[in-house]
C-alpha cells in the first residue's frame with residue numbers, strides 16, 4: 001500500500017467502514033473462496049463447469065438516448081484476458097473491491113450491443129476510479145463488460161458509463177443507428193455486506209465436466225443470446241463445431257435486408273454451446289470451391305442485426321449444390337473469459353461442408 | 357539524508373517540482389549539487405524557433421535526443437479584457453528575459469516556450485494570420501469526451517535540473533529578486549497573467565518508478581526501475597520523431613513558429629501491468645512482430661535509434677491474423693511523403709492530482725497533422741475489419757483516457773509576448789533587437 005492510499009483509507013476510517021477492516025468481519029469465509037478460487041484440474045479444451053459460480057447483484061438500469069445501460073456487481077473475479085489466442089490469467093489484486101459489470105442494448109429492438117464501455121466513478125471527494133471495461137464472457141452472465149475495481153471504501157458512488165459508436169457493420173434496420181457515443185449516469189452504493197454475501201455456488205462433482213450452467217434470469221436486461229437454429233432466416237446450410245463453439249451457416253436468397261447488392265447472402269452465426277451466447281469480436285473468412293477451384297474468397301463481415309444479433313456475413317454471386325464452403329477462424333472471439341470458458345473458443349479449426 | 361518532513365533526499369527531488377513554491381525551491385538548492393551556468397547578457401543570438409531544443413539537449417549513445425526530465429506547464433489567463441497593449445507586451449518579454457539571463461539555454465539550464473490558444477486570438481478583430489492552422493480543441497476519437505483547455509497562454513518550462521524549473525517559476529511569479537545570482541526584473545509574468553492551472557511532470561530513466569508512490573493505482577513494484585515512462589518503454593526514437601524543421605511553420609508572420617497540442621491522458625496501469633503480460637504489452641505498444649520475436653529488451657534501449665516499426669506487418673494483416681495491432685504500428689501510418697512522422701512528441705508523465713497520467717505535448721506544423729496522427733492511432737478502420745476492439749487489443753487505447761485537450765500556437769521568439777493575430781510582416785526584425 002502506498003502512502004496515499006494509506007492516508008485515504010485513514011480518512012475513510014472516520015467516515016465509515018474501511019474496506020481492509022471489513023475483510024475480517026464480513027463474509028470472510030466466502031471471501032477466501034473468491035480471492036483465489038480453486039481452478040479445476042484437467043480442464044477440457046471446451047466449455048466446462050467451473051469449480052464455483054459467482055453470484056451477481058444488480059445496481060440498476062437506466063437509459064440514455066435509445067440505449068439501455070445496466071450496472072451489476074459481484075465480488076472480484078479471476079478472469080482470463082485474451083489477445084489473439086494468447087491468454088493471461090488475471091488474478092484478484094489485494095486492493096480490488098468489486099467486480100463491476102455493464103451491459104448495453106438498443107431499447108427499441110432489445111439487441112445487445114458489442115460496444116466498449118468505459119466507467120468513471122466518483123464520490124463526494126471527487127473522482128475515485130476510471131477504467132475501460134473488458135468485453136467478457138462468463139457462464140451465468142454470458143457476454144458482458146467487466147473489470148475488478150478498487151474503491152476507497154463503502155458508500156455511495158456516482159458512475160458514468162460511456163460508449164462510443166458501434167464499430168461493426170449493421171443491417172438496414174439499423175441504418176444510421178449507433179453512430180454516436182452515448183453516456184449514462186447512475187448511482188450505486190457499495191456495501192460489502194451485500195456484495196460479499198452474494199451466493200457462491202460450488203459445483204462439486206460437476207466441476208471440470210463439459211457443460212455449463214444456465215444464464216441468470218435478468219428481467220431488466222435482454223439476454224445476450226443469438227437465435228435458435230429454426231429462427232435463423234433463409235436455408236440452414238450447415239451446423240458446424242469449432243473450438244467447441246457451434247457455428248450455424250445459413251443462406252438467404254431473393255429479397256433480403258443483409259446487403260445492398262443482389263444475390264444470395266451467407267450468414268454465419270457462431271454461438272456458445274448450451275446457451276447460445278453471442279460471440280462477437282471474431283475474424284472469419286470464407287472460401288467457396290466448385291469442382292476443385294476456388295470461385296470466391298473473402299472476409300465475413302462482422303455485423304449486427306435486430307433479429308440475428310452479432311453475426312458474420314458475406315454477399316455471394318451464386319451458390320450451387322455440390323459447392324464446398326470453408327469457413328476459417330482467423331481470430332477467435334476476443335473476449336476476456338471467466339472460468340469455464342477460458343479453454344474453449346481458442347484453437348478453432350476451420351469448418352468445411354458441401355452444399356446440398 | 358532526511359528532511360524534517362521525513363522525505364529522503366532523492367525522494368524529495370523528484371517530487372519537488374510537483375509540490376512547487378519557494379520552500380521546495382530553496383530545499384532543492386541545498387540538495388541538487390549542480391552549478392547551472394547563467395545565460396548571456398545579450399540574448400540576440402537565441403533562435404527564432406522557441407521549440408529549437410534539440411541542438412542544446414544531450415543525446416544518448418544512439419543519437420536519440422534525451423528529453424528534459426523535469427517539466428512544468430503554467431496555464432495563464434491574460435488579466436486584461438480585449439486586446440493586449442504594448443506595456444503588457446514589454447512586461448511579459450522582460451519577465452521572460454529575466455529567467456533567460458539567470459539560466460543558460462541547455463539541458464541542465466532552462467528550456468522554455470510560450471504559446472497562445474485560439475481563445476486568446478479571439479480577442480482580436482482580425483482572424484489569425486492565414487497559414488496558421490489553429491482550430492479550437494475537439495474530441496479526437498468517437499469514444500472520448502475530454503474537457504477543453506482554453507487559457508490564453510501556456511508556458512512550458514523544462515530542465516534536467518529540478519531547481520531550474522522551480523526557480524524560473526518563482527521568478528515569473530515575482531517572488532525572486534535574484535535568481536542563480538542574477539538580478540531579476542521588477543515585473544512579473546503574473547502581473548499580466550493570472551495562473552489558472554499548474555501541471556507538472558517528469559520523464560527519464562528511473563523517474564516513473566521513483567514517482568510511483570505519489571499516484572494512486574500504480575501497482576507496486578511493477579513499473580520497471582529503469583523505464584523512462586510509466587508504461588515501461590522508451591519513446592521518442594530519432595527516426596520516429598518529426599524533426600524540428602518538419603514541425604516548423606514555413607511562411608507568413610508566424611514563420612519559425614509551430615503549433616502545440618497538449619492533452620492529459622489518464623493511465624490505467626493496473627490493467628497494463630496486472631492484467632496483461634509482457635508479450636501483450638510489447639504487442640500492444642509496438643506490434644505483434646516485436647512480441648513474437650523478442651525484439652525489445654527491457655525498456656527498449658537495444659532498439660537503437662528507431663522503434664523498428666518497419667518490421668511490423670501492415671495493420672490490417674496483424675489485426676485479422678493476430679487479433680491485435682500495436683500503438684506504434686498504427687501511429688506510423690501517419691507519415692508524410694518523405695516517410696517522416698508528422699509530430700514531434702515532447703510528452704511526459706505526471707502524478708498531478710494523485711493519479712498516474714501523461715501530459716501528451718506534441719508539436720506539429722499544423723494542428724491537422726496531430727488530428728491525422730491521432731486518427732491513425734484510433735485505428736477505427738482496423739476495428740471495422742477485424743476482431744480488434746474499439747479499445748481492446750487496439751494499441752494502448754484500453755489503458756488511456758483523454759481527459760483534457762488544448763491547442764496552442766508557439767509563435768516565433770520575436771512574437772512570444774502577447775502576439776497580435778495579424779503581425780506586420782517585418783515584425784520579426786523590428787521587435788526587441790536585443791537587451
Ligand code: HEM
Pocket residue numbers: 585587589590591592593595596597621623641663665683684687688689690691696697698699714716726729730731733752756
Ligand atoms: C500513454 C501514452 C503514450 C505512450 C506511453 C506512447 C508511447 C509510444 C512508444 C513507446 C512509441 C514507440 C517508440 C517511438 O517511436 O518513439 C510510440 C510511438 C508513437 N506514438 Fe505514442 N505513446 C503514447 C501516446 C501517443 C499519442 C496520444 C499519440 C498521438 C496521436 C502518439 C503518437 C505516436 C507516434 C506518431 C509515434 C511514432 C510513429 C512513427 O514511427 O511514425 N502516441 N509511442
